[in-house]
Structures are given as structure tokens and as C-alpha cells.
Amino acid sequence: MSRLVSFPWTFLEKDLERNTSSDLISDILQQTCLHSLCREFPPAVRYRKLFLSELITRQEAAGCDPLDALYDALAEVVGAGDPTECFKSYLLPGGEAVSLLERVALVSEGTTGLVTWKAALYLAEWALDRRQTFTGRTVLELGSGAGLTGIAICRSCRPSRYVFSDGHPRVLQTLRDNVRRNGLSELPSGAVAVEEMDWTTATEEQITRIGADTVIAADVVYDPVVVEGLVEMLSRILRCSSPEVFICSTIRNPETYAGFKRLLDAAGIVHQVTTGAVSQVFPYSRVQMETLQLFT
Template sequence: MEAREAAAEADGAVAEPDVLTDFQRWFFTMSRLKSFNWKFVENDLQRNKSSEIISEILKQTCLHPLCRSFPPSVRYRRLFLSELIRLEAAGCDPLDELYDALGEVVGEAEGSECYKSYFLPCGGAVSLLEKVALISEGTTGLVTWEAALYLAEWALDHREFFSDRTVLELGSGVGLTGVAICRSCRPRRFVFSDCHAAVLQALRDNVRLNGLDGRAAPAVSVRRLDWTTATEDELREVGADVVIAADVVYDPDVAHSLVELLRLVLTRSSPPPAVLVCCAVRNPQTYGGFRRQLESRGIQPEVLDGAVSHVFPYDRLSHMELIRLTAADGLQV
């Protein structure tokens, strides 16, 4: 092992333990296959004339206990194993366990759902049942989006912001951000919310899947919250110290309803909660409209700059903006 790592460093490659960790993280989040360091595997096979590296990758991915309980999609596993076979065939003798793994996945039927697992710095993973398609059952809320991952990373860097506080998440989707906060940041209470029936069911399933049943700290609940009809009484019942939302600004009509709800949140509590909204700015015009609506309703957005720790693998090309919202002095409903 030491000889292989020394050779890798001499070649300017990443040391093997890092490569294996990356393969595991990318595999369980179903990252694009071109993200993987296949060149390292190819070089290792040619240098050592041994399939040991393939065997180690299998142990960290398709043969890992997490894959038995929460497997990525059938198609994804099939493509992943096919790439390993392509490299192995060119570099060393056939590895029986590799072909056995492919034979097993070939016999599985493809479904509309799959699991994605996101490893946490504190140990363990957030495993979520998500839809394979980006849009399903009339909503985009059944998959994890980049802003949810970014906000979770920010939370992991600022755990004290959530510690021993009541947190309300708007538009929770399948639950990545909230589950990560519950598992790592010690909130006193966490309220997941959404309004789409299928999303709410997925949320309940994923909350239970990750052992957040409300019987142990933190106290966790999932509730329906419609931004167009939410009342002061509903918000008072939650009693949030912190309100968060990620990837919720994607449509001008939705943005208008969100702004009105945020105005209610900021003006009907004393002291008002801390409010964070994280957005992947895919459409500058839509996002700019959201910012203008905030300011026209007396809500001041403050951009929280600074890098976040890269905990989860995802496309970081999108421009992310995390803003903290406060009510202008003297703002009244």
C-alpha cells in the first residue's frame, strides 16, 4: 500500500485513501461518472498488474453495507460497474466479485425512485429516498438541489447558529438540509414544512429513515405550510428562532408568496427570528425580481460571504447566494 501511495505521489496523483473516499462519496450521491478519478485507477492497474484497486473500490461502493440498505439507482450502478469492467479488462485478470456485482444489478428492475446518501463529517450519512427524474408528480421537490447542499455545508460550519434553537425550514423538499442540521447541529426543535402532498410524504419517510422520530432530541415534526394561506397563529405555534429556506426562488409567482410570508415572519415575532435564504442563481432576472420584492416590502437582504467547507459532492459551477433577512426599522404589517 505504501509503495502504491508513493508511486501515486511521484506521478502527481491523489493518494489512494483520498481516491477511495472520493469514489465512495461520489458513488452514493450518484455524481456524474466523469467526476471520478478513473485515470488514477487506470494507472494503478497498469503499474501493479493487480486488480486490488478495483476490489477496494467495490468494497467502498457496490459491496458496502450502505449500498445493500440504500442503493443508488439500478441504471447508475450498472454504468458504474461497466466502467470498472472496462478498465479492469485492459489492465489485469478478471475479478470474479466485479462480474458477480454486475450480474446482480442486471437482474434488478429499474424503478422511479432511488437512494442517495450524503456522508457527514461527524460520521454516518444522511440517506434519502428521492425520485430519479428531476420533475415528478408535478413538482421539483422530490430531489435534492444544490442550494440545499450548500446551506447544509454552511450550517455544518456554523453549528452554534442552530444549537439549542427552534428551526423552521420552508420548502424542505426531501429533507437533506434539515436532516443534516438535526444530525450535526443540536437544535432543540426542528420543523420541516412543505405544501405538496407527495413531498410531505417523502419528507415523513426520510425523517423516519434517518432515525428522527421525535422521541429523542431534537424534537422533530413535519407539517403542511402553504405560503399563500399561512397565518400568524401558525407561525406563532412554531415559535421559530431560526427560519431557513433553500432553492425556493424559481418562479416569480412563488417568489411573491414567499416574500409575503417572510414579511409576516419578520414582523409578527418579538424578537424576530434569524432568517436565511439560500439560492442557486440560475436565472438572474427571477432572482433579481425576488431581491427587489424583498426590498419593496421593507426587508433588507444581507449577503453572507465566505467560503464553505466542501462536504458534499455536487456541481459548484452555479452561483450560490446565501442571504440573511432583516426587517427595516419601523416596518409594520
């Protein structure tokens, strides 16, 4: 999950200058492309191809002994074609991995919900630093997408019940598969649910039945039309009960984000920016992240 330019290539070069055996390259290969996690949940073909090609380049430049396993791994990737889906594995602080099937393209089948966006990573990190907000509570997540945030919370924060939700049929199927893939379907009956929830048609009966103590959403403020339905949904949620509500956003378009806040004001929903440091767990660039807490 790290960009290739962030890898310690200089360290590798210096080590290979001192020792031209293939032992270090072999160790790296075993802990990356040949690791059991990557064999079970293979990362993107293009990503593996670039990584292995760079390893071969560094090895050959240092005059190291050839390593057949390295060339075999590259041959396997070259022959894999160019699939539209891949796995991404996100390591939690305790060493566990959340492995998700995601689309390679950022937008596919008319939705952005088949990939993990940065705000979902940030909200997961925010939750890991504030576990008391989720422990022993019923949590409703709006626009769960591929499921990273919710799976991380279920693994680390011990909610009594967690409800993933989305409105796109293809996203819901991928979400159910990722929930099952990460072992959440093995939890006690009713502890985890995946529900279809269209923000424009969701009823107060559905919201009341879920009975959320905490409501969260990540990267749902990206389009003015979508935002209108979101604010309507949030208004219904806050009318039905008094949960803690947190919305995490990457502010790509300040005008759209300001419009979201104006709609909240018009709906009588008070909002304030949460403060405090958030420990970084995942390798990504944090740019203009903000988490709002909402009140009536």
C-alpha cells in the same frame, strides 16, 4: 454522489499495470456497490450500471484476473429494471451518512421537491460552518423537499427543535419517510416535526405556535408566482417574531432573482448577502450560489 468523470481512473490504470491481480478491484467493489450503506440504500440503477461497466472495462484492458463478484454485481443491476426512485447518501464531516429516497427525474408529480437541489447542499454546508446559528434554537425550514439540509442540521448542529415544512402532499410523505429513515423520529418527543405549510394560507397562529428562532429555506426562488407567495409568508413570519432568516438560492434566472429582491423591498424587508467562506463537504459544482439574511 460523485460524477463518474471525477473518479481517479488514471490512478487505477497505473495500479493495475503494476499488479494484474483482482485484489484492488475487489477492494473497490466492497467499498462501493457492495458496501453495507449501498446495499441498504441502493443508488440509482443507471449510476451503478455505468460505474460497474467502467470498472469491468478498466479491468479487462489491464488483463487482470477475472472477478466473478464484479460480473455478478453488474448482472444484479441489469436485472433491476429502471425504477423511478433511488437512494442518495450524503456523507457528513464526521463520517455519518444522510440517506434519502429521491426521485430520479428532476420534476415528477408536478413538483421539484422530490430531489435534492444544489442550494440545499450549499445551505447544509453553510450551516455546518455556523452551528451557533442553530444550536439550542427552534428552527423552521420552508420548502424542506427531500430533507437533506434539515437532517444534516439535526445531526450536526443540535437545535432544540426542528420543524420541516412543505406544501405538497407527496413531498411531505417522502419527507416524513426520510426523517424516520435517518433516525430523527427516535429523538425526544417534539424535537423534530414535519408540518404542512402552504405559503399563501399559513396563518400567523401557526407561525406563532412554532416560535422559530431561525428560519431557513433553500432553492425556493425559482418561479415568479412562487416568489410572490414566499415573500408574503416571510412578511408574516417577520411580523410574528424576530427570527434570524436566511434564504439560499442558486441564481439560475437573474431576472427572477432580482424580482424576488424587489418584492422584498416593496414588503419593507431588508436583505443583505452573507459573507465568509463556506467549506465544501459534498461533491457538486458550486455555480452562482447566494445566501441572503433578511431583516425588518
